[in-house]
Amino acid sequence: MACQIEAARPASRPHHQPLPPSLSWVEEELEALATAELLRPRRLRTGRQAGTVSLDGRSLVNCGANDYLGYAGDPRLVKAAAKGACSEGAGAGASPLVSGHSQIHEALAVSLAGLLGSDDALIFPSGYAANTATIAALAGPGDLIVSDARNHASIIDGCRLSRAEVAIYPHRDVAAAAILLTASTARRRLLVTDSLFSMDGTIAPLDDLATLATETGSMLLVDEAHATGLFGARGSGLVEAAGVEAAVPIRIGTLSKALGSAGGFVAGHRRLMEFLRHRARAWMFSTAHPPAAAAAARQAIDLIAAEPHRRQELNARAAVFRQRLTDAGLAIGNAAAQIVPVIVGEPGRAMAAAAALAEAGFFVPAIRPPSVPEGESLLRVSLSWLHDDETLERLASAIIDHVR
Numbered sequence: 001m002a003c004q005i006e007a008a009r010p011a012s013r014p015h016h017q018p019l020p021p022s023l024s025w026v027e028e029e030l031e032a033l034a035t036a037e038l039l040r041p042r043r044l045r046t047g048r049q050a051g052t053v054s055l056d057g058r059s060l061v062n063c064g065a066n067d068y069l070g071y072a073g074d075p076r077l078v079k080a081a082a083k084g085a086c087s088e089g090a091g092a093g094a095s096p097l098v099s100g101h102s103q104i105h106e107a108l109a110v111s112l113a114g115l116l117g118s119d120d121a122l123i124f125p126s127g128y129a130a131n132t133a134t135i136a137a138l139a140g141p142g143d144l145i146v147s148d149a150r151n152h153a154s155i156i157d158g159c160r161l162s163r164a165e166v167a168i169y170p171h172r173d174v175a176a177a178a179i180l181l182t183a184s185t186a187r188r189r190l191l192v193t194d195s196l197f198s199m200d201g202t203i204a205p206l207d208d209l210a211t212l213a214t215e216t217g218s219m220l221l222v223d224e225a226h227a228t229g230l231f232g233a234r235g236s237g238l239v240e241a242a243g244v245e246a247a248v249p250i251r252i253g254t255l256s257k258a259l260g261s262a263g264g265f266v267a268g269h270r271r272l273m274e275f276l277r278h279r280a281r282a283w284m285f286s287t288a289h290p291p292a293a294a295a296a297a298r299q300a301i302d303l304i305a306a307e308p309h310r311r312q313e314l315n316a317r318a319a320v321f322r323q324r325l326t327d328a329g330l331a332i333g334n335a336a337a338q339i340v341p342v343i344v345g346e347p348g349r350a351m352a353a354a355a356a357l358a359e360a361g362f363f364v365p366a367i368r369p370p371s372v373p374e375g376e377s378l379l380r381v382s383l384s385w386l387h388d389d390e391t392l393e394r395l396a397s398a399i400i401d402h403v404r
C-alpha cells in the first residue's frame, strides 16, 4: 500500500448565514473573548505531524504537538492502521458492549496490559472519555474525590459527572490531600492525579501519594496521558518509574500522545475492568474505537519496547533544554520533563511571544485561560524525539531572545 502525503480534496466553507435571534448572545460572548485576547485562532495543518509542521501554509519547527516520540506520522503506524481498516473496516459499527469489540481491540487490550504489567485494560474512544467514565463509575453521591488543583479538564469533568463531593488540594501538596482524606467519613474515597501535568510539565509526588492512599484505604487513580510510552524501564509511565505500581490500582492513559494514534484506556485488576464494563457510560454508550486506531496503537506499543532509545534521548535532551532556559533566567516553574512551560503572565504577552517565535520559524502555542489560571498565560513547548540537539539549541535561543 502506497503511503504518500497527498493533499486532501479541497474544501470551501459555505456562505455565512446571519445568527438566528435566539442565538444573538453568542455574538456578545465572542466579542468579550476578543476583548480579553482570549479568542482561539483556527489553524489549518497540511500533511502529517512531524518534526516540522505546515500550518496555514507556513512550515515551522513543531513544538505544539503531543507527538513526543515521533510516531504519529510514522509509516509503520500508518501501515498498521491501513491493515486494521482493511481487516475490520473504517468504523467499529457498535459499542464494545454490543458487537464493537473486535479482534484488534482484544489484541490491543492484551498489549496494553503487558506494557502496564496489569491484569487487564479497557479501551475508550479517547483519553477524555476514559477519565470521565472511569471516575464517574468509581465514585458517586456520598463519596469523596480528592483531586490536584492542576488536574486535566477530563478529570475535572469526571469529578462533576460523578456527583461525589470533590475536594481540591493545592498542586502536589500531599499534606493537604492527607488532611482531606483523613477527615472524611465518606463511603468511598478516591485520590486522583495526573502523573505528568499537561500545562506545567511538573511530576506528581507519586511515592507519597501512594503511601497516603494505602494508609487511608483510598483508591488511587493516576492519569498518565503525557507519560505513557516515555518513562520507566518498560516505558509504561511514571508509576512504573517511581516503582509504585502495586500501590496504584487504577491507571489511565491515552493512545493519542506518545503512542501516536487515538483513544484512551484504563488498566487495572480484571474484576475492576469487569465492573467498569457495566458502569463506565462512555464505554457502554459510545461506538468502539476505530479498528485502524487500535491497530496503530498496538504497533506503537511494540515500538515502545523495540526503541527505548527514543524515550531515553528525548528525556536527556529535555533536561539540557530546561537547563538552558533556566540559566538564561526564564521562568519554567517546576517543569521536569518534555513539556516545558515558559510563563509570561498576560494573554496578550503570550500571543505576542508566540507570534515572534513563529516569525523565527517555531510553532510554540500560547496557552491562556481557561487552560491555565488568570495571569498565568504561558508558552507551552512540547519537545519531541524528532527535534535534534541543534534544533533545540536554536529554539532555546529564539525563546530567550523573544521572551525576556
Ligand SMILES: *Cc1c(COP(=O)(O)O)cnc(C)c1O
Residues within 6 Å of the ligand: 126, 127, 128, 129, 131, 152, 154, 194, 198, 223, 225, 226, 254, 255, 256, 262, 263, 264
Ligand atoms: C490529553 C489528556 C487527556 C485526554 O486524552 P485524549 O486521548 O486526547 O482524549 C487526558 N488526561 C490528560 C492529563 C491529558 O493531557
